[in-house]
Amino acid sequence: MSCARYLEDIYLYDELSPAARLIIDQHVLTCDACRALLEEVQQQSALVKHASTARPAPAHAKHLTDAILARIEQPAQRATVVTRLLAPMDSLFVRYSLAAVSVGLLVLFVSEQYSGPVVVKRMPGPAASATLNTGVFLKQYAEEKKQSKPTTPSWYQCLRDESCAASLFETHKQRKLSSL
Incomplete structure:
Protein backbone atom coordinates (compact mmCIF):
# COMPACT_ATOMS: atom_id res chain seq x y z
CA MET A 1 0.00 0.00 0.00
CA SER A 2 1.37 3.43 -0.98
CA CYS A 3 1.57 6.15 1.70
CA ALA A 4 1.68 9.00 -0.86
CA ARG A 5 -2.11 9.21 -1.06
CA TYR A 6 -2.35 9.67 2.75
CA LEU A 7 0.28 12.44 3.11
CA GLU A 8 -2.03 15.35 2.26
CA ASP A 9 -4.72 14.03 4.58
CA ILE A 10 -2.20 13.66 7.43
CA TYR A 11 -1.23 17.35 7.15
CA LEU A 12 -4.92 18.33 7.13
CA TYR A 13 -5.96 15.83 9.84
CA HIS A 27 -3.59 3.41 8.11
CA VAL A 28 -1.50 4.86 10.94
CA LEU A 29 -1.98 1.62 12.95
CA THR A 30 -0.15 -0.34 10.23
CA CYS A 31 2.43 2.29 9.02
CA ASP A 32 5.12 3.55 11.42
CA ALA A 33 6.34 6.39 9.10
CA CYS A 34 2.86 7.87 8.73
CA ARG A 35 2.25 7.52 12.49
CA ALA A 36 5.47 9.50 13.22
CA LEU A 37 4.45 12.14 10.69
CA LEU A 38 0.95 12.45 12.18
CA GLU A 39 2.37 12.85 15.71
CA GLU A 40 4.78 15.55 14.51
CA VAL A 41 2.01 17.44 12.68
CA GLN A 42 -0.23 17.27 15.76
CA GLN A 43 2.59 18.56 18.01
CA GLN A 44 3.25 21.48 15.66
CA SER A 45 -0.47 22.26 15.44
CA ALA A 46 -0.74 22.26 19.25
CA LEU A 47 2.31 24.54 19.48
CA VAL A 48 0.82 27.00 16.99
CA LYS A 49 -2.53 27.03 18.85
CA HIS A 50 -0.75 27.68 22.14
CA ALA A 51 1.44 30.43 20.65
CA SER A 52 -1.58 32.22 19.19
CA THR A 53 -3.31 32.40 22.58
CA GLN A 77 15.25 70.39 24.52
CA ARG A 78 15.62 72.08 21.16
CA ALA A 79 13.00 74.27 19.58
CA THR A 80 12.83 74.37 15.82
CA VAL A 81 13.61 77.50 13.84
CA VAL A 82 9.94 78.05 13.08
CA THR A 83 9.02 77.85 16.75
CA ARG A 84 11.65 80.43 17.60
CA LEU A 85 10.44 82.78 14.87
CA LEU A 86 6.80 82.47 15.90
CA ALA A 87 7.48 82.82 19.64
CA PRO A 88 6.86 86.62 19.64
CA MET A 89 3.40 85.98 18.16
CA ASP A 90 2.29 84.61 21.54
CA SER A 91 2.03 88.16 22.80
CA LEU A 92 -1.41 89.78 22.45
CA PHE A 93 0.24 93.16 21.93
CA VAL A 94 2.08 91.91 18.84
CA ARG A 95 -1.03 90.27 17.45
CA TYR A 96 -3.19 93.38 17.89
CA SER A 97 -0.44 95.59 16.47
CA LEU A 98 -0.20 93.47 13.34
CA ALA A 99 -3.98 93.44 13.02
CA ALA A 100 -4.06 97.26 13.28
CA VAL A 101 -1.36 97.62 10.62
CA SER A 102 -3.28 95.25 8.35
CA VAL A 103 -6.51 97.20 8.78
CA GLY A 104 -4.66 100.46 8.10
CA LEU A 105 -3.17 99.11 4.88
CA LEU A 106 -6.57 97.82 3.82
CA VAL A 107 -8.17 101.23 4.43
CA LEU A 108 -5.42 102.95 2.41
CA PHE A 109 -5.85 100.51 -0.44
CA VAL A 110 -9.64 100.88 -0.54
CA SER A 111 -9.51 104.68 -0.24
CA GLU A 112 -7.07 104.87 -3.14
CA GLN A 113 -9.34 102.73 -5.28
CA TYR A 114 -12.34 104.99 -4.64
CA SER A 115 -10.58 108.36 -4.71
CA GLY A 116 -10.77 108.54 -8.50
CA PRO A 117 -8.13 109.14 -11.13
CA VAL A 118 -6.84 112.49 -9.80
CA VAL A 119 -3.14 112.52 -8.98
CA VAL A 120 -1.46 115.38 -7.13
CA LYS A 121 2.27 115.76 -7.52
CA ARG A 122 4.28 118.32 -5.56
CA MET A 123 7.21 119.89 -7.33
CA PRO A 124 10.02 121.95 -5.88
CA GLY A 125 10.48 125.40 -7.20
CA PRO A 126 8.06 128.10 -8.32
CA ALA A 127 5.10 125.78 -8.86
CA ALA A 128 3.88 124.56 -5.49
CA SER A 129 1.94 121.62 -6.92
CA ALA A 130 0.48 120.31 -10.12
CA THR A 131 -2.71 118.31 -10.56
CA LYS A 149 -7.83 106.05 -39.22
CA PRO A 150 -7.81 102.37 -38.41
CA THR A 151 -4.46 100.71 -38.76
CA THR A 152 -4.00 97.33 -40.32
CA PRO A 153 -4.10 94.65 -37.67
CA SER A 154 -0.95 92.82 -36.80
CA TRP A 155 -0.44 89.15 -37.61
CA TYR A 156 -0.98 88.33 -33.97
CA GLN A 157 -4.33 90.15 -33.85
CA CYS A 158 -5.46 88.42 -37.04
CA LEU A 159 -4.59 85.00 -35.72
CA ARG A 160 -6.06 85.67 -32.28
CA ASP A 161 -9.35 87.21 -33.42
CA GLU A 162 -9.59 85.34 -36.71
CA SER A 163 -11.01 88.60 -38.07
CA CYS A 164 -8.78 88.82 -41.11
CA ALA A 165 -8.16 85.16 -41.82
CA ALA A 166 -9.49 85.49 -45.38
CA SER A 167 -7.14 88.36 -46.25
CA LEU A 168 -4.19 86.47 -44.76
CA PHE A 169 -5.07 83.44 -46.83
CA GLU A 170 -5.32 85.56 -50.00
CA THR A 171 -1.96 87.24 -49.28
CA HIS A 172 -0.34 83.87 -48.72
CA LYS A 173 -1.86 82.48 -51.92
CA GLN A 174 -0.65 85.45 -53.97
CA ARG A 175 2.87 85.11 -52.59
CA LYS A 176 2.94 81.41 -53.48
CA LEU A 177 1.73 82.11 -57.02
CA SER A 178 4.24 84.91 -57.54
CA SER A 179 7.10 82.67 -56.38
CA LEU A 180 6.30 80.09 -59.08
Whole structure:
Protein backbone atom coordinates (compact mmCIF):
# COMPACT_ATOMS: atom_id res chain seq x y z
CA MET A 1 0.00 0.00 0.00
CA SER A 2 1.37 3.43 -0.98
CA CYS A 3 1.57 6.15 1.70
CA ALA A 4 1.68 9.00 -0.86
CA ARG A 5 -2.11 9.21 -1.06
CA TYR A 6 -2.35 9.67 2.75
CA LEU A 7 0.28 12.44 3.11
CA GLU A 8 -2.03 15.35 2.26
CA ASP A 9 -4.72 14.03 4.58
CA ILE A 10 -2.20 13.66 7.43
CA TYR A 11 -1.23 17.35 7.15
CA LEU A 12 -4.92 18.33 7.13
CA TYR A 13 -5.96 15.83 9.84
CA ASP A 14 -7.69 18.42 12.10
CA GLU A 15 -9.81 19.66 9.19
CA LEU A 16 -10.97 16.25 7.94
CA SER A 17 -14.42 14.74 8.35
CA PRO A 18 -14.83 11.92 10.91
CA ALA A 19 -14.99 9.30 8.13
CA ALA A 20 -11.71 10.52 6.58
CA ARG A 21 -10.07 10.58 10.02
CA LEU A 22 -11.10 6.97 10.58
CA ILE A 23 -9.35 5.97 7.35
CA ILE A 24 -6.16 7.78 8.42
CA ASP A 25 -6.34 6.20 11.91
CA GLN A 26 -6.58 2.71 10.40
CA HIS A 27 -3.59 3.41 8.11
CA VAL A 28 -1.50 4.86 10.94
CA LEU A 29 -1.98 1.62 12.95
CA THR A 30 -0.15 -0.34 10.23
CA CYS A 31 2.43 2.29 9.02
CA ASP A 32 5.12 3.55 11.42
CA ALA A 33 6.34 6.39 9.10
CA CYS A 34 2.86 7.87 8.73
CA ARG A 35 2.25 7.52 12.49
CA ALA A 36 5.47 9.50 13.22
CA LEU A 37 4.45 12.14 10.69
CA LEU A 38 0.95 12.45 12.18
CA GLU A 39 2.37 12.85 15.71
CA GLU A 40 4.78 15.55 14.51
CA VAL A 41 2.01 17.44 12.68
CA GLN A 42 -0.23 17.27 15.76
CA GLN A 43 2.59 18.56 18.01
CA GLN A 44 3.25 21.48 15.66
CA SER A 45 -0.47 22.26 15.44
CA ALA A 46 -0.74 22.26 19.25
CA LEU A 47 2.31 24.54 19.48
CA VAL A 48 0.82 27.00 16.99
CA LYS A 49 -2.53 27.03 18.85
CA HIS A 50 -0.75 27.68 22.14
CA ALA A 51 1.44 30.43 20.65
CA SER A 52 -1.58 32.22 19.19
CA THR A 53 -3.31 32.40 22.58
CA ALA A 54 -0.24 33.17 24.72
CA ARG A 55 0.33 36.79 25.69
CA PRO A 56 3.84 38.11 25.16
CA ALA A 57 5.64 39.31 28.27
CA PRO A 58 8.65 41.63 28.03
CA ALA A 59 11.86 40.37 29.60
CA HIS A 60 12.36 43.52 31.69
CA ALA A 61 8.91 45.06 32.12
CA LYS A 62 9.99 47.62 34.74
CA HIS A 63 12.85 48.92 32.57
CA LEU A 64 10.54 49.19 29.57
CA THR A 65 7.93 51.15 31.54
CA ASP A 66 10.56 53.48 33.01
CA ALA A 67 12.05 54.18 29.58
CA ILE A 68 8.64 55.00 28.08
CA LEU A 69 7.67 57.32 30.95
CA ALA A 70 11.04 59.09 30.80
CA ARG A 71 10.53 59.84 27.09
CA ILE A 72 7.01 61.11 27.65
CA GLU A 73 7.89 63.38 30.57
CA GLN A 74 11.09 64.73 29.02
CA PRO A 75 10.49 68.25 27.61
CA ALA A 76 11.69 69.12 24.16
CA GLN A 77 15.25 70.39 24.52
CA ARG A 78 15.62 72.08 21.16
CA ALA A 79 13.00 74.27 19.58
CA THR A 80 12.83 74.37 15.82
CA VAL A 81 13.61 77.50 13.84
CA VAL A 82 9.94 78.05 13.08
CA THR A 83 9.02 77.85 16.75
CA ARG A 84 11.65 80.43 17.60
CA LEU A 85 10.44 82.78 14.87
CA LEU A 86 6.80 82.47 15.90
CA ALA A 87 7.48 82.82 19.64
CA PRO A 88 6.86 86.62 19.64
CA MET A 89 3.40 85.98 18.16
CA ASP A 90 2.29 84.61 21.54
CA SER A 91 2.03 88.16 22.80
CA LEU A 92 -1.41 89.78 22.45
CA PHE A 93 0.24 93.16 21.93
CA VAL A 94 2.08 91.91 18.84
CA ARG A 95 -1.03 90.27 17.45
CA TYR A 96 -3.19 93.38 17.89
CA SER A 97 -0.44 95.59 16.47
CA LEU A 98 -0.20 93.47 13.34
CA ALA A 99 -3.98 93.44 13.02
CA ALA A 100 -4.06 97.26 13.28
CA VAL A 101 -1.36 97.62 10.62
CA SER A 102 -3.28 95.25 8.35
CA VAL A 103 -6.51 97.20 8.78
CA GLY A 104 -4.66 100.46 8.10
CA LEU A 105 -3.17 99.11 4.88
CA LEU A 106 -6.57 97.82 3.82
CA VAL A 107 -8.17 101.23 4.43
CA LEU A 108 -5.42 102.95 2.41
CA PHE A 109 -5.85 100.51 -0.44
CA VAL A 110 -9.64 100.88 -0.54
CA SER A 111 -9.51 104.68 -0.24
CA GLU A 112 -7.07 104.87 -3.14
CA GLN A 113 -9.34 102.73 -5.28
CA TYR A 114 -12.34 104.99 -4.64
CA SER A 115 -10.58 108.36 -4.71
CA GLY A 116 -10.77 108.54 -8.50
CA PRO A 117 -8.13 109.14 -11.13
CA VAL A 118 -6.84 112.49 -9.80
CA VAL A 119 -3.14 112.52 -8.98
CA VAL A 120 -1.46 115.38 -7.13
CA LYS A 121 2.27 115.76 -7.52
CA ARG A 122 4.28 118.32 -5.56
CA MET A 123 7.21 119.89 -7.33
CA PRO A 124 10.02 121.95 -5.88
CA GLY A 125 10.48 125.40 -7.20
CA PRO A 126 8.06 128.10 -8.32
CA ALA A 127 5.10 125.78 -8.86
CA ALA A 128 3.88 124.56 -5.49
CA SER A 129 1.94 121.62 -6.92
CA ALA A 130 0.48 120.31 -10.12
CA THR A 131 -2.71 118.31 -10.56
CA LEU A 132 -3.07 115.73 -13.29
CA ASN A 133 -6.60 114.58 -13.92
CA THR A 134 -6.09 111.18 -15.49
CA GLY A 135 -9.83 110.73 -16.14
CA VAL A 136 -9.87 113.67 -18.58
CA PHE A 137 -6.65 112.49 -20.18
CA LEU A 138 -8.04 109.01 -20.77
CA LYS A 139 -11.24 110.41 -22.33
CA GLN A 140 -9.24 112.61 -24.71
CA TYR A 141 -6.99 109.68 -25.63
CA ALA A 142 -10.00 107.45 -26.36
CA GLU A 143 -11.57 110.14 -28.59
CA GLU A 144 -8.31 110.63 -30.52
CA LYS A 145 -8.03 106.89 -30.97
CA LYS A 146 -11.55 106.74 -32.45
CA GLN A 147 -10.91 109.65 -34.84
CA SER A 148 -7.64 108.31 -36.20
CA LYS A 149 -7.83 106.05 -39.22
CA PRO A 150 -7.81 102.37 -38.41
CA THR A 151 -4.46 100.71 -38.76
CA THR A 152 -4.00 97.33 -40.32
CA PRO A 153 -4.10 94.65 -37.67
CA SER A 154 -0.95 92.82 -36.80
CA TRP A 155 -0.44 89.15 -37.61
CA TYR A 156 -0.98 88.33 -33.97
CA GLN A 157 -4.33 90.15 -33.85
CA CYS A 158 -5.46 88.42 -37.04
CA LEU A 159 -4.59 85.00 -35.72
CA ARG A 160 -6.06 85.67 -32.28
CA ASP A 161 -9.35 87.21 -33.42
CA GLU A 162 -9.59 85.34 -36.71
CA SER A 163 -11.01 88.60 -38.07
CA CYS A 164 -8.78 88.82 -41.11
CA ALA A 165 -8.16 85.16 -41.82
CA ALA A 166 -9.49 85.49 -45.38
CA SER A 167 -7.14 88.36 -46.25
CA LEU A 168 -4.19 86.47 -44.76
CA PHE A 169 -5.07 83.44 -46.83
CA GLU A 170 -5.32 85.56 -50.00
CA THR A 171 -1.96 87.24 -49.28
CA HIS A 172 -0.34 83.87 -48.72
CA LYS A 173 -1.86 82.48 -51.92
CA GLN A 174 -0.65 85.45 -53.97
CA ARG A 175 2.87 85.11 -52.59
CA LYS A 176 2.94 81.41 -53.48
CA LEU A 177 1.73 82.11 -57.02
CA SER A 178 4.24 84.91 -57.54
CA SER A 179 7.10 82.67 -56.38
CA LEU A 180 6.30 80.09 -59.08
